[in-house]
Amino acid sequence: MNQTSPFPKYPGGRGQTPPQSDVIVIGAGVVGLSTAIALQSRGLTVTVLDREGPAAGASAGNAGAFAFTDILPMASPGILKKAPKWLLDPLGPLSVPPSYALKIAPWMYRFWRACSPARVAHSTAAQTALMDLSRAELEPFLAASGTLPMLRKDGNLQVYETEAEFQAALPGWQARARHGIEFQHMDADQMAALQPGIAPRFIKGTFTPGWHSIADPRLYTLALAQHFRAQGGVIEQAGVTSLRPVEGGVEIDGTRLASHVVVAAGAFSHRIARSLGENIPLETERGYNTTLPPGALDLRTQITFGGHGFVVSNLSTGIRVGGAVELGGLELPPNFKRSDAMLAKAKAFLPGLDTDGGAQWMGFRPSLPDSLPVIGHARATRRVTYAFGHGHLGLTQSAGTARLVAELVTGHRPAIDLTPFSPQRF
Structure with missing residues (x-):
């Protein structure tokens, strides 16, 4: 890493082991793995942790659709x-x-x-921007990960x-x-x-x-895991309950240190965020x-x-x-x-x-109650980035979310305005 890297040298700490990866992604569903691949493509070393393993949750049993036309929020009159x-x-x-x-x-x-009409209009505009980005990112992402067929x-x-x-x-x-x-x-x-x-x-x-749709969402998510591993990524079966900001990174459950953590653990994500003092209504x-x-x-x-x-x-x-x-x-x-x-x-x-x-x-x-995911940094530290709460649209918005998180983690300007998706909006 050069001197402008967002991943500084680990300073050491009692009871901690140095980071083995630049980023740890919590969650091996379609959003987590897509994000891990996007980070990997930017030259970062990435480890994915999941309590059950790849494609064990909603990513396995959804309807398989990339519902880019669903710009209207579920929360509506x-x-x-x-x-x-x-x-x-x-x-x-x-x-x-x-x-x-x-x-x-x-x-x-x-x-x-x-x-309310005003909030629906706000959510629709935000959802439309994320859908447009996700549509534009999808086929290049599929091609790069070998899943376009x-x-x-x-x-x-x-x-x-x-x-x-x-x-x-x-x-x-x-x-x-x-x-x-x-x-x-x-x-x-x-x-x-x-x-x-x-x-x-x-x-x-x-x-x-x-x-658009995918041949089978579970097989697609497993194919992403295979591609990620083939590029040098590591996937470990491990549950995560708490995060704590420390000098040089983020401590995970008191035993592991990461320079940066992405929380993409689906329906369990808010429990992890709670350890950082955030009450996100998932x-x-x-x-x-x-x-x-x-x-x-x-x-x-x-x-x-x-x-x-x-x-x-x-x-x-x-x-x-x-x-x-x-x-x-x-x-x-x-x-x-x-x-x-x-x-x-x-x-x-x-x-x-x-x-x-x-x-x-x-x-x-x-x-989440306004039908928008949270995509953004934790309040406690910019070394934790959230990417969860997509509701019915996790598969649909996975490629777009992956790009946005990769931009946040690497310090680049996000492709769209992330204010409507702020974890602190509640």
Whole structure:
């Protein structure tokens, strides 16, 4: 390292070992590994720590979509209108287990406040900037990591059961149109030509051809881990509970020293941030899915059943039916009746779907009440950088986040304004 390096020489300290890497990334999901690769590409030595290993969390079981057209925050007036009806159904698109309701009340209050028109406009602008950067970074990142053949460009079809549901969606599409996002509204016949076999109860749809996906999110994340290791990176299975700023770096759990730490531990990240005195209101959207064997349906594009809160995706490893939101934290046991309910609906909506032989999954989506991730330095020290809270969009925003974190760590000006993503905004 030269004299302008942000990684000064380790001065030594009792009970500590010198840093073996310039940066330690906590989290081996898609955001953590993408960030590790971006840092590695800038000439830094990087070690990744994860409590379970690569692709063990939400990065394994998501729908596999790069949803660059989803510029509208989840925290919005539209969700507030739907939420009361959804909450009445314990197996519906949105649920809060009664035993968790009191604990999540402060988060729900923040979410409600984030739904004001002014805050939605602010969040949409920030989300759009991050989406644009992530889209621009994606294919170069895939090419550099040897994963470009896993990219698919089959689009997405959002379907509507009533004219009222379609009309309610139009303001969102108008917002996308103002940003230049391409889409096509369709009637039932046009939908049938694009994707045969949709039940006639769905009378209209909107197709977005620019919607990309990955062949399989778990295999993609594992491929990133393989590339990272091939370039000299180290991945260790190790849980992290605390960080402490010390002279020359950051102490991890009192036993290891790093010149710089990136916290990208998904739904567990706020627990680590708490050790630095920061109370970041991260909650867990527990997502459920069932992955059916390949060939369970002749699926030609991803289908979003927005009124029911789930999608059906065609992966290289099978047909995945999943989504919905259960705000239930990290400790409650899974309620796989939610997976069963989505699968039953998928069968009704796509009568040709073969529902035999499926594998169920539940994972934790890290979500912040304003629908934006935190990307920025810790208050206690600029030697800790946060990159978590992407909600449903971790895969989508992984390449863009990786670039931004690499710029922060190396002392360069970030490609976009990170004020809306500040960890201290709460």
